[in-house]
Amino acid sequence: MANFYTDNKNMKFHLGHPLMEKIVRLKEQNYSDKDKFDYAPTDFEDTIDSYDKVLEIVGEICGDIIGPNAESVDHDGPTIVNNEVVYAPGTQKNLDAINNAGLFGMSLPREFGGLNFSMVPYVMAAELVSRADAGFANIWGLQDCAETIHEFGSQEIKEEFLPRFPKGATAAMDLTEPDAGSDLQAVQLKATWDEASKVWRLNGVKRFITNGDADVSLVLARSEEGTSDARGLSLFVYDRADKAMTIRRIENKLGIKGSPTCELVFSNAPAQLVGDRKMGLIKYVMSLMNSARLGVGAQSVGIAEAAYREALKYAFEREQFGKAIAQYPAVYEMLTWMSVRVDAIRSLLYETARFVDVYKAYNFVAETRKLEADERQDSKNFQKLADAFTPLLKLISSEYCNSIAYDSLQIHGGTGFMKDFPIERIYRDARITTIYEGTSQLQVVAAIKGVTSGTYLKAIKDYEAQPIKPEHEYLRRTLADMTIRFEAAQAKVENLKDGDMLDFHARRLVEIAGNIILGYLLLGDAQREERFTRSATIFIVKADSENRQKESYIQHFDPRQLGLYKATLEA
Amino acid sequence: MSFRIIVLAKQVPDTRNVGKDAMKADGTVNRAALPAIFNPEDLNALEMALKVKDSIPGAEILIVSMGPGRAAEIIRESMYRGADGGVLVSDRKFAGSDTLATSYTLSLAVKKLAPYHLLIAGRQAIDGDTAQVGPQTAEKLEIPQITYAEDVVAVDSSSITIKRRLERGIEVVKSPYPCAVTVHGSAAPCRPRNAKLVMKFKHARTLSELQEETKDYTEMRADRPYLNILEWSVDDIQADVEKLGLSGSPTKVKKIDNVVLQAKESRQFSSDEKDIDQLMKELIASHIVG
Numbered sequence: 001m002a003n004f005y006t007d008n009k010n011m012k013f014h015l016g017h018p019l020m021e022k023i024v025r026l027k028e029q030n031y032s033d034k035d036k037f038d039y040a041p042t043d044f045e046d047t048i049d050s051y052d053k054v055l056e057i058v059g060e061i062c063g064d065i066i067g068p069n070a071e072s073v074d075h076d077g078p079t080i081v082n083n084e085v086v087y088a089p090g091t092q093k094n095l096d097a098i099n100n101a102g103l104f105g106m107s108l109p110r111e112f113g114g115l116n117f118s119m120v121p122y123v124m125a126a127e128l129v130s131r132a133d134a135g136f137a138n139i140w141g142l143q144d145c146a147e148t149i150h151e152f153g154s155q156e157i158k159e160e161f162l163p164r165f166p167k168g169a170t171a172a173m174d175l176t177e178p179d180a181g182s183d184l185q186a187v188q189l190k191a192t193w194d195e196a197s198k199v200w201r202l203n204g205v206k207r208f209i210t211n212g213d214a215d216v217s218l219v220l221a222r223s224e225e226g227t228s229d230a231r232g233l234s235l236f237v238y239d240r241a242d243k244a245m246t247i248r249r250i251e252n253k254l255g256i257k258g259s260p261t262c263e264l265v266f267s268n269a270p271a272q273l274v275g276d277r278k279m280g281l282i283k284y285v286m287s288l289m290n291s292a293r294l295g296v297g298a299q300s301v302g303i304a305e306a307a308y309r310e311a312l313k314y315a316f317e318r319e320q321f322g323k324a325i326a327q328y329p330a331v332y333e334m335l336t337w338m339s340v341r342v343d344a345i346r347s348l349l350y351e352t353a354r355f356v357d358v359y360k361a362y363n364f365v366a367e368t369r370k371l372e373a374d375e376r377q378d379s380k381n382f383q384k385l386a387d388a389f390t391p392l393l394k395l396i397s398s399e400y401c402n403s404i405a406y407d408s409l410q411i412h413g414g415t416g417f418m419k420d421f422p423i424e425r426i427y428r429d430a431r432i433t434t435i436y437e438g439t440s441q442l443q444v445v446a447a448i449k450g451v452t453s454g455t456y457l458k459a460i461k462d463y464e465a466q467p468i469k470p471e472h473e474y475l476r477r478t479l480a481d482m483t484i485r486f487e488a489a490q491a492k493v494e495n496l497k498d499g500d501m502l503d504f505h506a507r508r509l510v511e512i513a514g515n516i517i518l519g520y521l522l523l524g525d526a527q528r529e530e531r532f533t534r535s536a537t538i539f540i541v542k543a544d545s546e547n548r549q550k551e552s553y554i555q556h557f558d559p560r561q562l563g564l565y566k567a568t569l570e571a
Numbered sequence: 572m573s574f575r576i577i578v579l580a581k582q583v584p585d586t587r588n589v590g591k592d593a594m595k596a597d598g599t600v601n602r603a604a605l606p607a608i609f610n611p612e613d614l615n616a617l618e619m620a621l622k623v624k625d626s627i628p629g630a631e632i633l634i635v636s637m638g639p640g641r642a643a644e645i646i647r648e649s650m651y652r653g654a655d656g657g658v659l660v661s662d663r664k665f666a667g668s669d670t671l672a673t674s675y676t677l678s679l680a681v682k683k684l685a686p687y688h689l690l691i692a693g694r695q696a697i698d699g700d701t702a703q704v705g706p707q708t709a710e711k712l713e714i715p716q717i718t719y720a721e722d723v724v725a726v727d728s729s730s731i732t733i734k735r736r737l738e739r740g741i742e743v744v745k746s747p748y749p750c751a752v753t754v755h756g757s758a759a760p761c762r763p764r765n766a767k768l769v770m771k772f773k774h775a776r777t778l779s780e781l782q783e784e785t786k787d788y789t790e791m792r793a794d795r796p797y798l799n800i801l802e803w804s805v806d807d808i809q810a811d812v813e814k815l816g817l818s819g820s821p822t823k824v825k826k827i828d829n830v831v832l833q834a835k836e837s838r839q840f841s842s843d844e845k846d847i848d849q850l851m852k853e854l855i856a857s858h859i860v861g
Contacts (some may be wrong), residue, residue: 034791039770042791053773054766061763101763115766 002067004128005059008305010343011124013529014350015051020120023354024048026361027118029368037110051121057101058125062132065097070133073258074425080247085213085260094136095168105166108146109364112158113166119357120350123298127349130302134429135258137302138210141295145171145218148288149237151363152275161216161237172214173288174206174238174264181208182442184220184281185230189266191221200236200273202266205248210436212262213247215240218288219271220280235280236271244269255428290387292437293394294356297349300401300433303426304345307401308338310423311408314415331411336538338404343535345397347521352393355386385459388450395443396514398433405430441507447514448506451490456513457483463520472523472533475540479519482547486512489554501559508550515543574630574728576620577681579692579705580613580649582642586697594827600698607641609648612693614761616754620691621653621762623726631655635680637665637673643777646800650772651764658684658801659777664812665805669820670699674707676815679808681712688748689731694719694755702753709751716751717744721758777802 005011024047033040041047069090076088087095098104107122108114130137146165150158165171180186189204202221206212217238224232238245248263275284312335315326325331362371362379371379405427409416416423434440450456460483468476489512493505522536584605586593592604617632624630634649634657636642646657660680668676681690690709695702702718709716721736724743732745736755774788777800792798805812813819840846854860 038795039767041770042788045786049773050770053769057764057766057769097763100765102766102768106766115770 002063003056003059004062004067004131005055005124007059007063010346011055011059011127012052013525014346015048015055015120015124016528017120017350017354019354019358020048020118023118023120023357023361026358026365027116029365033110033116040110040116051117054103054106054115054117055121055124055128058103058128061094061097061101061103062128066094066129066132066136069094070136070258070425071422073133073135077257078250078260080250083247085211085247085250085262087260088258091136091139091258094133095139095170098140099168102166104143104168105146105162106143108150108162108165112150112162114146114162115166119294119353119360123294123349123353126295126298127302127305127346130299131306132302133258134299134303134306134426135256137295137299138256138259139170141292141299142171142173142211142214144288144291144295145173145216147291148173148218148235148284149274151287152235152279152284153237154275157237157272157274161239164216169215170211172209172211172217173292174209174212174217174219175285176208177205178207182439184285185228185233187220187222187233187281189219189221191223191234191236191271192225193223194270197270199270202236202238202244202269202271204266206264206266208251209262209264210259212260212264213240218274219266220285221271223273223277223280230281231278233280233282233285234277235274235284237274238266238269238271242270253432255425255431289437290356290390293390293443294349294352296433296437297345297352297390297393297397300397300430301342301346301349303430303433304338304342304397304401304404307405307408307423307426307430308335308342310421310426311335311338311411314412314421314423318413318415325411334407334411337542338407340535340538340542341400341404343525343532344518344522344539345393345400347525348389348393348518349397351521352386352389355382355389359383359386384455388447388453388455388459391438391443391446392450392456392510392514392517394438395440395447395510396518399440401433402430444507444510447510448502451506451509451513452494452502456517457487460486460513460516460520463517463524466524466527468523469527472526472536475519475523475536478540478544479516479523482512482516482519482544485547485551486516489551492554496559498559500562504562504565505554505557508554512547512550515547519543574627575684575687576623576630576632576689576691577684577687578613578617578620578632578634578649578654579677579681579690579708580617580634580636580645581610581693581696582607582636582638582645583610583696583698584608607644609645610693610696610698612695612697612754612756613645614693615756615758616691616693616752617649617652617654618759618761619720619723619752619754620689622723622759623689623731624653626726627728633657633684635660635677635684637661637668637676637680640777640779643780643800643802647772647775648764650775651769652762653765653768656797656800658803660803660808661777661779662804664815667817667820668815669822670701670703670707671821672815672819674704674711675819676808676810677704677708678711679810680803681708683803683808686749690714690749690751692751692753694753705751705753712749712751714749714751715746716753717746718753719755720752721755772798774798775800 021044024044031042034042041050073088073090078085078087105114106117110116126141129140143165146162149161175184177187191200191202194201202219219236219238220233221236222232223234244267246265248265251261315331315335316324318325359379359382409423409427412421412423415421464480490509493502519540522532522539525532526536584600584602585608592601595601620632624632632654634646634654636645637660640661643659665676692705706716717733719735719737720733722734724732724734730745730747735742736757775798840850
């Protein structure tokens with residue numbers, strides 16, 4: 001009888017953010033659906049109430065079904081039977097429960113059978129599922145593919161595929177290949193137009209494909225013969241019913257073992273083009289990847305929450321030298337720092353989700369009417385913020401998630417190293433988050449643009465200008481001081497006018513900016529609810545000293561010493 | 572005539588998490604100290620009804636619950652899972668009813684919903700554990716009853732075949748309609764609430780609840796009659812007041828004892844076949860396992 005939504009009041013706290021009113025207004029467009037659908041809301045309050053009630057269902061399924069199944073799913077894993085992926089029995093039970101509850105297609109419009117939820121509650125559901133079973137969260141999260149079809153597909157493709165998702169169709173995004181991982185421009189899988197049967201034909205291999213045997217797959221393929229870069233790639237949709245794909249194997253992974261990672265061979269597989277030719281990687285996959293990165297953010301926060309709860313529980317149960325180990329300073333400092341970081345990345349997660357929400361809602365409004373000039377500007381600003389915050393979120397949340405899982409296992413001591421407690425699974429599951437959907441190193445490449453373009457600084461200045469309780473003023477002053485030092489560190493690197501040096505310090509600069517942003521977000525939370533003052537205070541003080549260390553390194557680094565690092569290449 | 576299934580469901584105090592305030596000094600249950608929940612075996616009953624509904628096109632499920640105003644929540648919870656509507660039988664005059672008075676009241680409410688095919692209820696409620704209300708209601712309605720049901724083996728528009736979970740095995744029985752079925756806790760658990768149904772029915776209210784709402788969604792209510800949960804009083808079911816409440820309840824609580832369970836003696840059994848056999852026989856004889 002556990003409920004992962006109601007047992008964590010921080011979820012509802014973020015659902016109550018002031019920006020939700022604007023998001024819901026854009027998303028529900030004057031609540032016009034209420035005359036067509038008996039489950040559509042009639043006003044803002046009604047919408048938030050629906051979000052709340054549906055998240056309660058998600059929380060209950062996570063607490064009572066998905067969470068309890070996680071251990072057996074991790075143990076059993078998926079198998080291949082007659083060229084089909086068969087999920088672990090627990091995974092199938094999870095899927096049945098989610099389907100019975102009508103939760104798939106959460107963000108799709110009602111005309112396709114969806115719930116028309118905004119990103120915030122959809123991302124919350126992803127966080128809840130991840131806390132219960134991070135591997136299952138991938139199968140849940142791949143409904144993002146429906147969103148991509150909805151955004152970019154033709155009307156016929158939308159009508160053919162979208163209504164299938166709310167009825168339980170699973171999805172996959174088939175991007176990577178043996179020689180095209182981080183570098184998707186190198187994709188080789190071939191798409192050729194078959195004039196006789198008027199379909200595209202796919203031929204080639206895809207590797208490391210999560211949920212590869214899904215009902216509906218989005219496949220990135222080379223449609224332009226003779227090309228070798230991103231401009232020759234298009235996006236296709238493949239229907240499993242066509243049975244023109246073989247599953248070569250399921251990978252044996254360190255973690256998220258319930259999520260089938262497949263190697264696929266397409267042989268003359270019929271497929272339909274999504275959107276325009278040549279826009280596959282440049283536009284559609286970039287958008288899909290952004291949703292997926294937001295998804296990994298949610299997954300990271302969910303895993304971190306689970307890891308923290310396991311540590312807290314164990315630290316109070318386990319007694320040594322006559323008292324619970326939680327009572328020892330070395331342990332309670334770890335526990336506190338874990339919970340503060342969970343608060344911080346959750347705040348960043350929902351801030352990013354809100355930015356995505358606003359500009360995506362504008363895009364759909366734009367399909368029904370022309371946006372006013374100020375709306376277009378507003379939409380553009382939010383898109384800019386979303387694009388800058390998404391890699392920052394992916395980077396920081398996944399790194400924190402790993403360090404929180406590490407600390408949680410440490411608190412478990414020798415017991416944590418055994419297979420007897422959930423933490424060993426959580427620890428293994430956490431590991432992938434800094435790797436897939438773009439490694440941390442690649443997130444830095446995207447996020448450094450937020451530093452050089454001034455987008456982070458502008459966001460920071462906006463936060464700084466927000467009204468604040470007088471007793472929090474000293475925290476704001478600390479953050480303002482950190483901002484001045486951030487600008488100085490950035491100037492120091494930029495003045496070297498050396499691309500290598502910018503690359504070298506990129507991660508440090510991104511993390512310095514990230515710390516200031518997280519500090520302001522927690523401070524903002526503390527304005528709405530007093531209990532966040534603790535997290536904000538602890539975080540800002542720590543971040544200040546962490547930033548000083550990084551800044552000192554940047555300020556004192558002799559560029560000639562870069563050669564010492566490069567020497568590795570010559571060895 | 573559509574296939575009508577009536578499910579009897581009760582809101583009960585959650586006696587599974589009993590604290591020290593669970594009982595009042597006079598030996599009655601302190602309802603304020605315990606959260607009100609959907610009686611667990613009634614959820615099994617609802618699932619069985621939903622399963623029947625899934626296999627008979629056009630079937631409808633109506634919930635009948637007797638209790639105070641807040642028990643309307645049970646009807647909403649059922650609608651969130653696939654029930655079509657329900658009736659809250661509520662009146663101060665029902666207060667203090669034992670199983671006899673309760674089954675009398677429920678039988679009148681069910682009669683008012685006739686014709687129906689199936690009457691399904693949980694075996695027993697966790698606040699009284701009598702397992703009498705279902706069978707007594709069936710008796711008063713003069714319909715056949717299948718108790719301890721675990722699963723529906725077959726169902727069509729003329730009969731239902733049920734697997735019964737009994738102490739020493741299982742039994743499969745078939746009955747024509749109308750008939751009553753009481754469902755055992757070993758039956759399938761109830762499906763989760765459905766997102767769209769929750770959003771569709773969350774504004775469903777009884778008339779008494781509506782009077783307390785600050786925001787009544789009047790306009791929406793006019794177009795959506797299913798948002799009105801029926802509420803029946805003593806007069807609505809034309810009950811004989813003498814047969815209701817305390818006056819209609821021959822059961823009287825004489826006294827309540829606090830039972831403290833403790834191990835009084837221990838016995839040693841070796842792990843050989845003979846001793847284990849002996850242990851099992853004793854446990855079965857004393858109804859500890861069965």
